[in-house]
Structures are given as C-alpha cells and as structure tokens.
Amino acid sequence: MIIGLVGKPSSGKSSFFKAATMIDVKTSPVPFTTIEPNAGIGYATIDCVCKDFNLTCKPKHGHCKDGKRFVPVKLVDVGGLIPGSHAGRGLGNKFLDEIRQASVLIQIVDASGLTDAEGKPTENFDPRKEIEFLEDEINYWFEYVVKRNLEKLKLPSSKADLINLLHEKLSGLEVTKEQISQTLERSSLNDIEKFSKILRELSKPIIIAANKIDLPPAQENLEKLKQPHKLVIPTSAESEVALKKAHEKKLVYYHGNDFHVIGDLDEGRKKALEFIQREVLDRFGSTGVQECLNKAVFDVLNYIAVYPVADANKLTDKDGNVLPDAFLVPNGATVKEFAFKVHTQLGEKFVTGIDTRTKMRLAADHKLKHRDVVSIVFGR
Ligand SMILES: Nc1nc2c(ncn2[C@@H]2O[C@H](COP(=O)(O)OP(=O)(O)OP(=O)(O)O)[C@@H](O)[C@H]2O)c(=O)[nH]1
Ligand SMILES: [Mg+2]
Incomplete structure (x- = not known):
C-alpha cells in the first residue's frame, strides 16, 4: 500500500x-x-497488542514504543x-x-x-x-x-x-x-x-x-478550508521535523503528544521550540503529520492491522521474535487472504488459522478484526 x-x-x-x-x-x-x-517508509500507529498479552515485542519492521506500534507504510513524494x-x-x-x-x-x-x-x-x-x-x-x-x-x-x-x-x-x-x-x-x-x-x-x-499551520494566516484560513465532503487536517510539517530532530539529539523528549525539554537548549532553538509549542501543539494538539497518515490508512482506506505469528502460544516467529510483524490489510480481509499476504506459500498450503487469544480455529473465509493475532497452520 x-x-x-x-x-x-x-x-x-x-x-x-x-x-x-x-x-x-x-x-x-x-x-x-x-x-x-522521493520514496520511503513512514508509519501508521496503533495501540500495540503487546500490552494485552503483557509481552515485550521485537518488531522486524517498524518499532514499538510505550505500547504504540509503528507499522510501516510506503510514502512517495x-x-x-x-x-x-x-x-x-x-x-x-x-x-x-x-x-x-x-x-x-x-x-x-x-x-x-x-x-x-x-x-x-x-x-x-x-x-x-x-x-x-x-x-x-x-x-x-x-x-x-x-x-x-x-x-x-x-x-x-x-x-x-x-x-x-x-x-x-x-x-x-x-x-x-x-x-x-x-x-x-x-x-x-x-x-x-x-x-x-x-x-x-x-x-x-x-x-x-x-x-504551515504555524503561520498566523494559515490559522485564519483553516475555517475556509474545512469542507463537508473532504477530510482536512491541520499540519505543520516543518515543526514535526524540528521536534523529531531535537528528540534525536536528546534535547527534548517527543513521542506522541508528549513533549518536554530534557537537554540544554541554545537561545535560538529554545525560542523556536517555544514557538512550536505555543502556535502548534497548544493550539492544535499535535503537528498533524502522524494523524494524517493514520487517517489515510485507517479511516479513508479502512485498513486494519493484523499480526501473524508462527507459535500461537509464545506469539513468536520461528526465530523466537515476539510479535515480529503487523500487516495492514483491508477491513473484511479473510484469514486465507491474510495468509497469502504474509507469504504466497502460506496461502497456497493453507490449512487453518488460529486465533491466538481464544485458541479457536479460524476457517479460510473468516473475516479478520483490527489487532487480531493469528497463526497460520499450513501443510507440507
Ligand atoms: N512555516 C512553515 N513552512 C513550511 C512548512 N512546511 C514546509 N515549509 C516551507 O515551505 C517551503 C517549501 O517546502 P518543500 O517541502 O520543499 O515544498 P514542496 O511541496 O516539496 O515543493 P516542491 O518540491 O518544489 O514542489 C520550504 O521553505 C519549507 O521550509 C510548515 O509546516 N511551516
Ligand atoms: Mg518537494
């Protein structure tokens, strides 16, 4: 996708x-x-299931932090x-x-x-x-x-x-x-x-x-831009870059809606970050960038995230990685379609799915739900 x-x-x-x-x-x-x-990987975020199972996950793609799972999505600019x-x-x-x-x-x-x-x-x-x-x-x-x-x-x-x-x-x-x-x-x-x-x-x-919602004329224009049949999300891309960079340099802690200063800031950066806090975070709650990606994936495309695991008890892949993957699939996808998505061979040799929460078998045409964790049993 x-x-x-x-x-x-x-x-x-x-x-x-x-x-x-x-x-x-x-x-x-x-x-x-x-x-x-420019092509690259961004992320859609979900509440990771690791909390439900009281596990620490080890994603192969994307990452998980404070119970938020960052599921990779391709972006083209x-x-x-x-x-x-x-x-x-x-x-x-x-x-x-x-x-x-x-x-x-x-x-x-x-x-x-x-x-x-x-x-x-x-x-x-x-x-x-x-x-x-x-x-x-x-x-x-x-x-x-x-x-x-x-x-x-x-x-x-x-x-x-x-x-x-x-x-x-x-x-x-x-x-x-x-x-x-x-x-x-x-x-x-x-x-x-x-x-x-x-x-x-x-x-x-x-x-x-x-x-560019950090600029006052944009804040004035926002009302005009809101349209009944279009989803409009205020963003400040530049602020998001500045916050993430400051986080990387360990000058601030920035994760989700949590933002606070932890390092020594020079006067210029202090002013810039105070501006972002005042004009963007306090006014709009966030820079809107992550929200845009999540809305695109989950609200507009109506996708769900499903985790495949090899071991239905330990929730690991064959190498022991806990909850290694989360796949984005259309809402309504069946277990068999999901198996194909994980690996063509899993689909071709599909025997049954197992819902790891209930340990119940899932038929090929069973429709998956958001945050399901599924093990696919396949024939040789
Ligand atoms: N104030 C403010 N400026 C921004 C924001 N996002 C981008 N800019 C500035 O807008 C200018 C254009 O940004 P780009 O990201 O290069 O725009 P673009 O749409 O990729 O432009 P093209 O590749 O030429 O089509 C740059 O000077 C950015 O710094 C923002 O959220 N707020
Ligand atoms: Mg450009």
Missing part, C-alpha cells in the same frame, strides 16, 4: 515526507525543488503540480505517473496563502483554489490514462468478463475489481469522463493536510 503526497510547488510535500520518514530530502522555498520522486500539468505545463505528466500505484493521496496545501498556484511568493492566496485545481489535474490525468488503456477495446457482454478485462487493462492504476464494479454501477463506459472520475475517487481518495 502506497500513500502519495501531492500538491502545488512549495506547499511542503517534501517537508511532510521528511517529517514522516526522517529521510533527509531537499526542501526549499524555490518551486520545483523536487524533480525526482513527487514534484509540484500546477494548473495544466496534465497537459504538459510545468513538469507535466511525469509527476502524475509516479503516483499511479498509490492507494490514497494526501494533498499538502499551503494553508498560509503566502504562495500562489505555482508556488511563488504572494499574499492572500486562497488555498481553496489549490484544492480545486489539484483535484481537476488528477482527474484529467486519470481519465487520460484510462482512455489510453481502453482504446480500441472490444468489450465483452457479460459483466463479470467486463470487470476482469478492465481490471487487467487498468492494473497500472492499482484499482481493485470491487472498485471497478462499484464504478460501473454508477456510470458506464459510454461516458469515460464520469467513469474515470468515479473510479479515481474510489481508488485514489484525496485527504487534505492544511500545512
């Missing part, structure tokens, strides 16, 4: 990426700073989009093609209104315009890709065959058969524009990070 970061130039996409992954990518106020995409990108303006379609595999998009908006549609400095730019044009650009591009892939296609008459064919032809856009089926219920291939728009909304929903 991939989360794509999109938005106009200079809105803070790479800063958000840096805050989420702690990879030191280039950020700057100059538009089109990012040309080549692309170059800025401007009005007309789909038709080749700015750096054009190139950036859009890089988010083809994303399941959800976070649009980083410069809520401060201090940059225009192309990322150049200005005043009082209405950030609502940014949301509008970006959605249009994504829709135009998506429609173009759909059209290109469906050109000269002979359509089968049965619905099931049609869904299979579309699924195959549109596989590059990471759309599911379920999403295609739902789209066909609400549109038809006679109206490609409508078909593409609905399929885009289902397969690449967009949530909004109202970024």
Whole structure:
C-alpha cells in the first residue's frame, strides 16, 4: 500500500515526507525543488497488542514504543503540480505517473496563502483554489490514462468478463475489481469522463493536510478550508521535523503528544521550540503529520492491522521474535487472504488459522478484526 503526497510547488510535500520518514530530502522555498520522486517508509500507529498479552515485542519492521506500534507504510513524494500539468505545463505528466500505484493521496496545501498556484511568493492566496485545481489535474490525468488503456477495446457482454478485462487493462492504476464494479454501477463506459472520475475517487481518495499551520494566516484560513465532503487536517510539517530532530539529539523528549525539554537548549532553538509549542501543539494538539497518515490508512482506506505469528502460544516467529510483524490489510480481509499476504506459500498450503487469544480455529473465509493475532497452520 502506497500513500502519495501531492500538491502545488512549495506547499511542503517534501517537508511532510521528511517529517514522516526522517529521510533527509531537499526542501526549499524555490518551486520545483523536487524533480525526482522521493520514496520511503513512514508509519501508521496503533495501540500495540503487546500490552494485552503483557509481552515485550521485537518488531522486524517498524518499532514499538510505550505500547504504540509503528507499522510501516510506503510514502512517495513527487514534484509540484500546477494548473495544466496534465497537459504538459510545468513538469507535466511525469509527476502524475509516479503516483499511479498509490492507494490514497494526501494533498499538502499551503494553508498560509503566502504562495500562489505555482508556488511563488504572494499574499492572500486562497488555498481553496489549490484544492480545486489539484483535484481537476488528477482527474484529467486519470481519465487520460484510462482512455489510453481502453482504446480500441472490444468489450465483452457479460459483466463479470467486463470487470476482469478492465481490471487487467487498468492494473497500472492499482484499482481493485470491487472498485471497478462499484464504478460501473454508477456510470458506464459510454461516458469515460464520469467513469474515470468515479473510479479515481474510489481508488485514489484525496485527504487534505492544511500545512504551515504555524503561520498566523494559515490559522485564519483553516475555517475556509474545512469542507463537508473532504477530510482536512491541520499540519505543520516543518515543526514535526524540528521536534523529531531535537528528540534525536536528546534535547527534548517527543513521542506522541508528549513533549518536554530534557537537554540544554541554545537561545535560538529554545525560542523556536517555544514557538512550536505555543502556535502548534497548544493550539492544535499535535503537528498533524502522524494523524494524517493514520487517517489515510485507517479511516479513508479502512485498513486494519493484523499480526501473524508462527507459535500461537509464545506469539513468536520461528526465530523466537515476539510479535515480529503487523500487516495492514483491508477491513473484511479473510484469514486465507491474510495468509497469502504474509507469504504466497502460506496461502497456497493453507490449512487453518488460529486465533491466538481464544485458541479457536479460524476457517479460510473468516473475516479478520483490527489487532487480531493469528497463526497460520499450513501443510507440507
Ligand atoms: N512555516 C512553515 N513552512 C513550511 C512548512 N512546511 C514546509 N515549509 C516551507 O515551505 C517551503 C517549501 O517546502 P518543500 O517541502 O520543499 O515544498 P514542496 O511541496 O516539496 O515543493 P516542491 O518540491 O518544489 O514542489 C520550504 O521553505 C519549507 O521550509 C510548515 O509546516 N511551516
Ligand atoms: Mg518537494
């Protein structure tokens, strides 16, 4: 599962990426700073099950701290989009093609209104315009890709065959058969524009990070940005980077919503951190970066986290690591689908699942719940 970061130039996409992954990518106020995409690992956080079982876990991927499990998710940060990108303006379609595999998009908006549609400095730019044009650009591009892939296609008459064919032809856009089926219920291939728009909304929903919320004009714009049909989360990517860096240097303790100074701060850093505390943490409760990732994964995509273990009693893998993995799967995934996700062979040789809490057997079509810990029994 991939989360794509999109938005106009200079809105803070790479800063958000840096805050989420702690990879030191280039950020700057100059538009089109990012040309080549940045890809890396961020995390969705859940209450780890280790507490329920009174165990100390040893994650192979991600980490666990104070009962919070950081489950890896892929992030892609692309170059800025401007009005007309789909038709080749700015750096054009190139950036859009890089988010083809994303399941959800976070649009980083410069809520401060201090940059225009192309990322150049200005005043009082209405950030609502940014949301509008970006959605249009994504829709135009998506429609173009759909059209290109469906050109000269002979359509089968049965619905099931049609869904299979579309699924195959549109596989590059990471759309599911379920999403295609739902789209066909609400549109038809006679109206490609409508078909593409609905399929885009289902397969690449967009949530909004109202970024640079540390700046007073952004705080004023926030009310305007709140829309009934869009999820809008206030963020300060730059503050998140500063807090995590100060934590790494052991100058402050920063974890979840807990923040306090532990080291000796020079005057400049002290002022900067006091500013973040006052303008971001006290006002909004957090920098919003983690919240964005969690909302994208759990609320918008409706995923759940499930732990696979080899030993149903000790909750370990074969090497003795306690609760080594947590996988993100769609809500409604079955035990067998989960087995395939963990390892193709586990799926192919699947015998049964075991719920480690109750020690009950779980049939192949049993639907999993968030925070289930499951052992898969397989044949030789
Ligand atoms: N005040 C403030 N500035 C921010 C924030 N996030 C990013 N910035 C600044 O905004 C400018 C642009 O940030 P980038 O992260 O490079 O923006 P981008 O969207 O990746 O830009 P392109 O790669 O050019 O499309 C930089 O000067 C950042 O320091 C924030 O939360 N608050
Ligand atoms: Mg960038």
